[in-house]
Amino acid sequence: MKIAVRYFSRSKNGNTRKLAKAMSEALGVEALDISHPVDKDTDILFLGNSVYYEDADPNVKSFIDNLELEKGTIYNFSSSAIRKSTHSQIKKCIEERKRKGETGLKLSDKEFFCKGEFGLMHKDRPNSCDLMNIKDFAKNVVAAYN
Template identity: 35%
Template sequence: MKIAVRYQSRGGNTRAVAEVIAKTLEIKSAPIDSPLDETVDLLFLGGAVYGWDADPQLKEYLGKLDSKKIGEIVAFSTTGAMKKAISRITEYAYKAGIKVNDKQLCLKLGMQGHGTFGREGGHLTDDQIEKIKEFTSDVLAGFQD
């Protein structure tokens, strides 16, 4: 099975989650400006909420995805309180004709990494890391069934 991990991250939180997912899968993660040239069965794709919506770069990336190269998207997000990025990833994936896995991860990190407050993101707790690992394993187990 071929798997890729891509993310859009401003403050470092979503990047940190992507790195844990990739490490669990024993692959490398990459930002969305890194092309997805190969065909993949699963694309773990993450982003966050900015101004009550998904980042414009993430929406643009989703609009350019080739449905022939992606079997299924697994959405993940970091957020202070909203789950909007997950719904946007799902919405744009469906518009592109790409299936979205039912399992999703929305990790609530409060204001951690929020640039307005000068907080640096990307520092996950052991509990958060464990939750990400469990999510990744759960997705793989469900996909292989």
């Protein structure tokens, strides 16, 4: 089974990057930003992003538009100070590609979400509990896939 972790974070020490790095530790798979391509034969893609201006970042949407996976399931993980998650925005991107007949990708309904620090809101999030929870999430996804 081939697993990849990709994420988009606007800052070098951003919330999504912290989540991706924790997931990477749990799975023994390098977490890379979305500028790195994903192998066509990847089975599980953990895709990390966060809410910017009430939507998924355009860079993440572009990444999805250009994915060349032949199979596989995407598991979304995200953080936000205000909005719930980016799952619905990511789902719209994948459904649009399916409508055009461009992909057979699947987006799992299972996702990881936690609050993220923004200014004075949700100080120190993601915290150690959030990082432990995303590690458990990743391990459970992989265990269920086998």
